[in-house]
Amino acid sequence: VSTEFDLIARLAAALPCSRKDVVLGPGDDAALLKPPRTGQLVQTVDTCIEGVHFPPGLDPEDIGWRCLAVNLSDLAAMGAEPAWALLSLTLPRADDDWVDGFARGFGELARRWDVDLVGGDTTRGPLSVTVTLTGFVPKDAALTRAGAKPGHGVWVTGTLGGGAGGLAAWRRGDRAAAAAFLRPDPRIEEGRALRGIASAAIDVSDGLAADLAHVLERSGAGAVVQLEAVPLAATARREGADAGLRMALQGGDDYQLCFTVPRGREKALLKAAAEWEMKPSRIGEITKAPGLRLELLGREIDLGPGGWDHFRGDG
Amino acid sequence: VSTEFDLIARLAAALPCSRKDVVLGPGDDAALLKPPRTGQLVQTVDTCIEGVHFPPGLDPEDIGWRCLAVNLSDLAAMGAEPAWALLSLTLPRADDDWVDGFARGFGELARRWDVDLVGGDTTRGPLSVTVTLTGFVPKDAALTRAGAKPGHGVWVTGTLGGGAGGLAAWRRGDRAAAAAFLRPDPRIEEGRALRGIASAAIDVSDGLAADLAHVLERSGAGAVVQLEAVPLAATARREGADAGLRMALQGGDDYQLCFTVPRGREKALLKAAAEWEMKPSRIGEITKAPGLRLELLGREIDLGPGGWDHFRGDG
Numbered sequence: 001v002s003t004e005f006d007l008i009a010r011l012a013a014a015l016p017c018s019r020k021d022v023v024l025g026p027g028d029d030a031a032l033l034k035p036p037r038t039g040q041l042v043q044t045v046d047t048c049i050e051g052v053h054f055p056p057g058l059d060p061e062d063i064g065w066r067c068l069a070v071n072l073s074d075l076a077a078m079g080a081e082p083a084w085a086l087l088s089l090t091l092p093r094a095d096d097d098w099v100d101g102f103a104r105g106f107g108e109l110a111r112r113w114d115v116d117l118v119g120g121d122t123t124r125g126p127l128s129v130t131v132t133l134t135g136f137v138p139k140d141a142a143l144t145r146a147g148a149k150p151g152h153g154v155w156v157t158g159t160l161g162g163g164a165g166g167l168a169a170w171r172r173g174d175r176a177a178a179a180a181f182l183r184p185d186p187r188i189e190e191g192r193a194l195r196g197i198a199s200a201a202i203d204v205s206d207g208l209a210a211d212l213a214h215v216l217e218r219s220g221a222g223a224v225v226q227l228e229a230v231p232l233a234a235t236a237r238r239e240g241a242d243a244g245l246r247m248a249l250q251g252g253d254d255y256q257l258c259f260t261v262p263r264g265r266e267k268a269l270l271k272a273a274a275e276w277e278m279k280p281s282r283i284g285e286i287t288k289a290p291g292l293r294l295e296l297l298g299r300e301i302d303l304g305p306g307g308w309d310h311f312r313g314d315g
Numbered sequence: 316v317s318t319e320f321d322l323i324a325r326l327a328a329a330l331p332c333s334r335k336d337v338v339l340g341p342g343d344d345a346a347l348l349k350p351p352r353t354g355q356l357v358q359t360v361d362t363c364i365e366g367v368h369f370p371p372g373l374d375p376e377d378i379g380w381r382c383l384a385v386n387l388s389d390l391a392a393m394g395a396e397p398a399w400a401l402l403s404l405t406l407p408r409a410d411d412d413w414v415d416g417f418a419r420g421f422g423e424l425a426r427r428w429d430v431d432l433v434g435g436d437t438t439r440g441p442l443s444v445t446v447t448l449t450g451f452v453p454k455d456a457a458l459t460r461a462g463a464k465p466g467h468g469v470w471v472t473g474t475l476g477g478g479a480g481g482l483a484a485w486r487r488g489d490r491a492a493a494a495a496f497l498r499p500d501p502r503i504e505e506g507r508a509l510r511g512i513a514s515a516a517i518d519v520s521d522g523l524a525a526d527l528a529h530v531l532e533r534s535g536a537g538a539v540v541q542l543e544a545v546p547l548a549a550t551a552r553r554e555g556a557d558a559g560l561r562m563a564l565q566g567g568d569d570y571q572l573c574f575t576v577p578r579g580r581e582k583a584l585l586k587a588a589a590e591w592e593m594k595p596s597r598i599g600e601i602t603k604a605p606g607l608r609l610e611l612l613g614r615e616i617d618l619g620p621g622g623w624d625h626f627r628g629d630g
Contacts, residue, residue, distance in 0.1 A: 137347070
């Protein structure tokens with residue numbers, strides 16, 4: 001443990017542990033935790049760097065929320081329930097106000113999903129936030145990227161393009177319209193509900209095209225997606241049809257789930273989704289032929305720079 | 316999951332998983348792990364930044380080893396056995412040779428302690444390495460910083476000052492003498508052996524004075540340390556008596572264990588230590604009076620700048 005300054009103590013005081021499975025939280029050489037008596041652990045880590053993953057000038061409350069949300073979204077995509085977070089915070093200087101704001105945003109989302117901050121460190125350097133998150137999933141129930149088979153439907157939760165659309169709104173100073181970017185709402189409940197229903201799942205963090213491609217690669221299959229079926233966020237639609245679709249396909253930061261469902265489980269999906277705030281959309285189908293085929297009103301679209309221009313000309 | 320470039324896949328390929336409790340390693344939204352059937356989990360995270368925690372120009376193999384060692388040392392101080400690592404790597408540019416070197420150093424130490432790299436991400440930015448490590452400890456057997464009581468002996472493993480002495484040697488181009496800095500040897504075995512013997516423990520990462528002070532704070536006690544009993548590393552001794560002691564007390568990067576032992580457990584300690592490569596040293600005693608008192612040949616020494624000068628004058 002090597003803390004350049006003792007901001008981690010300030011963070012820990014602002015974010016007290018409340019879970020019964022936390023035996024020893026921040027302040028020792030390591031955290032001490034009771035594992036669940038059954039089931040498996042799910043672990044992920046993500047680093048968010050100022051100027052790379054979020055723009056300079058973002059409110060520390062939003063940074064705190066977003067950096068936890070990115071990790072929660074990974075656990076949602078596994079169908080896991082979150083439990084313990086570790087935080088490694090690199091700051092250009094010891095700034096109590098900044099840390100207090102960060103703790104408010106982080107804490108608001110952490111409390112919503114019963115996540116305890118169990119440890120971490122702070123160092124001096126360019127602004128960067130690394131969150132490690134551990135959660136639980138019943139044995140053999142986790143959703144993975146592998147498992148999509150030809151004929152399975154391709155689905156998404158909520159709307160896409162809201163991350164990129166929200167960032168564009170934030171740059172224009174429209175904070176209200178920027179909510180999807182500033183305060184993404186990880187799909188923990190939906191991920192849990194998809195256990196036993198989805199054959200594969202991923203969270204949409206880098207844009208639908210790239211993330212669905214990861215599923216196809218791990219599943220050894222292809223897919224066709226009908227672009228007119230992709231639900232666009234209002235902030236993305238506002239940018240125009242072409243730019244809006246581009247935000248959904250390539251924008252990233254949506255933190256929705258993209259998942260595949262065998263025909264025989266569609267009824268179960270729709271029943272489960274009756275409880276969801278936003279209905280899931282079927283946007284395509286897994287194919288035996290490899291690769292991701294995008295169609296707009298039955299016509300194939302190429303996402304490459306030339307292809308996209310072609311698409312623009314037709315759009 | 317947001318990877319700027321796909322170096323994490325290269326790292327994962329170089330560091331294949333071999334533990335039976337790893338259900339799903341790198342390559343999905345999160346890792347999937349089997350917790351131990353009994354006992355507790357121990358988790359820690361540490362970030363090492365170039366120019367802060369290690370000097371620019373350090374060999375990537377040494378960076379890989381060191382960054383894992385820092386975390387292993389935290390688990391050693393808890394008496395835990397390490398299991399799963401997550402790695403978040405920030406690099407100025409995608410550099411395959413650098414990553415291969417890093418993987419060699421990281422992998423060499425990981426294999427020694429049966430640690431699997433189960434996930435991570437890579438991003439573009441100033442060189443920085445964050446390792447999260449999870450390990451196991453039997454229920455209620457973990458060593459913590461609390462528990463030191465008046466009359467307990469204060470002990471250290473190995474020698475101190477080797478981290479700072481090794482860094483000084485490295486700066487002079489003497490790689491052989493720099494080993495303690497470049498390739499610290501975390502005291503995992505010793506930490507495990509201290510379960511049921513030590514009343515408190517910490518790893519010496521920031522210098523004996525600061526780290527022992529953490530134990531005193533968490534234990535609500537004080538201590539007196541006889542400086543002539545503090546075992547100095549050869550590289551620290553070479554810097555002269557004063558500078559060597561200063562390296563031990565304030566230099567950091569030693570990754571030895573400092574621990575306290577009740578009188579009634581000293582026999583058990585010496586029996587356990589008969590197996591150790593280096594014998595532990597009793598350097599002082601816990602006191603009821605708060606604060607850390609340093610004595611040299613019975614005379615009190617003040618570590619403050621003035622006090623240290625006084626000490627220098629007498630040394």
